[in-house]
Amino acid sequence: MSEVDFEEERRLFIPNLLSLEECKELEFIHKCSSTVGYRPNVFSTTLSHLIATNSSHFIFPFIPIRERLKDRLEDFFNCQFQLFIEFTGLISWSRGASIGWHSDDNRPYLKQRHFSVVCYLNTYGKDFNGGLFHFKDGEPATIMPAVGDVVMYTADNRNIHSVDEITDGERLTLALWFSRDGSHDEDTKLVSLLSQHLLHNNMAGSCLPLPASSNMYWFSQDQASNDQFGFNICWARLHVLGYNIYISQESSGDSDVSELMVKPVQLVRGSELLDLEFVNILHALQVVQFYSWKGSALQTNMSSNIDSKVVKLLGAQREKISALNSVLLNDVEFASRVFCERSSNLEENGSIYFNWTGMVAAIAAWEDYVLKLNKQIHLQFPHWKMHKSLYNVQLSEQYP
Ligand SMILES: O=C(O)CCC(=O)C(=O)O
Numbered sequence: 001m002s003e004v005d006f007e008e009e010r011r012l013f014i015p016n017l018l019s020l021e022e023c024k025e026l027e028f029i030h031k032c033s034s035t036v037g038y039r040p041n042v043f044s045t046t047l048s049h050l051i052a053t054n055s056s057h058f059i060f061p062f063i064p065i066r067e068r069l070k071d072r073l074e075d076f077f078n079c080q081f082q083l084f085i086e087f088t089g090l091i092s093w094s095r096g097a098s099i100g101w102h103s104d105d106n107r108p109y110l111k112q113r114h115f116s117v118v119c120y121l122n123t124y125g126k127d128f129n130g131g132l133f134h135f136k137d138g139e140p141a142t143i144m145p146a147v148g149d150v151v152m153y154t155a156d157n158r159n160i161h162s163v164d165e166i167t168d169g170e171r172l173t174l175a176l177w178f179s180r181d182g183s184h185d186e187d188t189k190l191v192s193l194l195s196q197h198l199l200h201n202n203m204a205g206s207c208l209p210l211p212a213s214s215n216m217y218w219f220s221q222d223q224a225s226n227d228q229f230g231f232n233i234c235w236a237r238l239h240v241l242g243y244n245i246y247i248s249q250e251s252s253g254d255s256d257v258s259e260l261m262v263k264p265v266q267l268v269r270g271s272e273l274l275d276l277e278f279v280n281i282l283h284a285l286q287v288v289q290f291y292s293w294k295g296s297a298l299q300t301n302m303s304s305n306i307d308s309k310v311v312k313l314l315g316a317q318r319e320k321i322s323a324l325n326s327v328l329l330n331d332v333e334f335a336s337r338v339f340c341e342r343s344s345n346l347e348e349n350g351s352i353y354f355n356w357t358g359m360v361a362a363i364a365a366w367e368d369y370v371l372k373l374n375k376q377i378h379l380q381f382p383h384w385k386m387h388k389s390l391y392n393v394q395l396s397e398q399y400p
C-alpha cells in the first residue's frame with residue numbers, strides 16, 4: 001500500500017517511515033528489556049522502565065523517531081494547537097493475544113488520548129501469524145503489518161479498530177499516543193525520572209542493567225494465578241536462542257527468583273560454558289540479543305584466543321543448570337511456544353547463527369554501543385532538562 005490519506009483527515013497510513021535498522025534496534029531493546037504487559041500474552045517496554053532499570057541510554061534511539069512521527073502527525077492533521085506525547089512504548093503480542101473492537105480513548109482515564117500512532121517493527125507472515133489490524137468502517141479495512149510501516153489515527157470513535165489473535169510468533173510494535181493536554185506530557189515525567197537516575201550514574205558510571213522486581217518478568221498464562229505454571233521471560237528468551245544459564249554462587253534457597261535475578265551468571269551452549277561472568281541475567285540477555293541483532297556482521301578478531309575461555313561443563317554444573325531451569329522455565333515447551341523464534345533470526349540453513357568467537361566479539365561491541373549511547377544521553381540531558389522535553393539536540397559530536 002502506498003501512502004494514503006484516508007477520508008476527512010481521520011487516518012493516515014505511511015509505508016516505510018521507519019528504516020529496517022531503526023526497527024531492528026528497537027527490537028533489540030525490547031527483547032532485552034521487556035516485562036509482562038498490561039494484558040495476557042502481551043509484553044511491554046516503556047521509557048520509564050528503561051530509566052528505572054539503569055538503561056536510560058536506550059531512550060536515545062527513540063528520540064529521532066518520536067520527532068519524525070510527531071512532525072508527520074501534526075502536518076497531516078493540520079494541528080493548529082500544541083501536541084504532547086502522552087505515552088511511548090514497545091509492545092509485543094505473543095500467541096493468544098488479541099483485541100476486539102475499540103477506540104483508544106474508550107475509558108474515562110484514557111480521555112486525554114487524542115491521536116494514536118502504531119509503528120510496525122516486524123512483518124506479518126514472516127515473524128508472526130494472525131495479528132491483522134482492522135478498521136470497523138472506511139478504508140483501509142485491513143492493515144497487514146510490515147516492518148517500518150506506520151498507521152496514525154484519531155483516538156476517538158471515528159476509528160474503531162481491532163487486532164486478530166496472534167497464532168504464532170511475536171508481533172512487535174512501537175505505540176505512541178498524543179494529547180492536546182500538556183498535563184499528560186510524558187516528557188515532563190521522563191525528565192524528572194532522568195534527573196534522579198542520571199545523578200547516580202555520571203559519565204564514568206556504568207551502563208549495566210539492574211532488574212526491576214522479579215514478578216515483572218514472570219509470565220503466566222493466567223496472570224491471576226501466579227507462579228506454578230509460569231516462567232521467567234529473561235530465561236525463556238535466552239532458552240529459545242539456544243542458551244542455558246549457569247550460576248556458580250551458592251544461595252540460601254535456589255527457588256527465590258528475585259535473588260537469582262541479581263546474581264552473576266555465565267552462558268552455556270550445549271556442553272560448553274563461557275568462562276566469563278555477566279553481572280546479572282539482564283546483562284547476559286543484552287549481550288546475547290545484541291549478538292542476535294548484529295550476528296555475522298560483527299568484526300571478529302581472529303587472533304583472540306577463545307579456547308581458553310570455553311570450558312566443558314561438569315556433571316555437577318549440569319545438575320545445577322537443570323535445577324535452575326525447573327524453577328525459572330518450568331515447562332520448557334510452553335516457554336518455547338510463547339517466544340518461538342521465526343525465520344528472521346535464523347540463518348539460511350535454519351539454525352541460529354552462533355560461535356563463541358562471535359559471542360566474545362559481541363561483548364566488546366555491546367559495550368562500545370552502550371557507552372556511545374550513554375555519552376549522548378549525558379550530552380543531551382542538560383538541554384532536555386532546560387526545555388522539559390526530549391528532543392534531538394544538534395551537537396557537534398553526533399550519534400553514533
Ligand atoms: O497493534 C496494533 O496494531 C493496534 C493495537 C491497539 O489497538 C491498541 O493497543 O489499542
Ligand SMILES: [Fe+2]
Binds near residue numbers: 102103104
Ligand atoms: Fe487500539
